[in-house]
Amino acid sequence: MQQIYPKLLEADGIALGTPVYFELLSGMLKNFMDRTCPIWPKLELKPVVGVAVAEGGIGKAIDNLKTYSNLCNMRWVGSVTALAKTPKQVSRDKNIEGRLERLGRKLVATLKA
Numbered sequence: 001m002q003q004i005y006p007k008l009l010e011a012d013g014i015a016l017g018t019p020v021y022f023e024l025l026s027g028m029l030k031n032f033m034d035r036t037c038p039i040w041p042k043l044e045l046k047p048v049v050g051v052a053v054a055e056g057g058i059g060k061a062i063d064n065l066k067t068y069s070n071l072c073n074m075r076w077v078g079s080v081t082a083l084a085k086t087p088k089q090v091s092r093d094k095n096i097e098g099r100l101e102r103l104g105r106k107l108v109a110t111l112k113a
Contacts, residue, residue: 001036005039008043009042011046012046013110014049014074016033016050016068017052018065019053020052020055020059023060025061033068036072043074044072046072046075047074047075047076047107048074048075049078049080049104050065050079050080052081052082054081054083055084055085056083058081061081062079062081075110077106077107080103
């Protein structure tokens with residue numbers, strides 16, 4: 001984490017992405033978020049976006065990301081979610097591509113504001 005902290009602090013904004021398991025974010029992302037606790041005060045006001053992909057339902061995954069954003073006093077910009085039953089299904093979905101682009105533009109607009 002000591003190598004990651006400076007990168008997070010230098011970042012203008014943060015994008016968090018996760019597969020969804022049992023309608024929750026992944027354990028790996030949860031561990032990452034927990035381990036950023038020492039720098040939470042320094043993340044204040046950073047804009048953050050979330051992306052979640054699930055087979056069945058998104059459940060609380062995006063809510064989990066919003067909660068993390070709120071705990072760190074970051075600015076939640078938005079999210080994109082997708083459902084996929086087969087490998088690479090999301091990558092073939094042109095609608096998702098457009099939604100991700102709009103989310104990216106919204107993040108950039110937030111940074112310029």
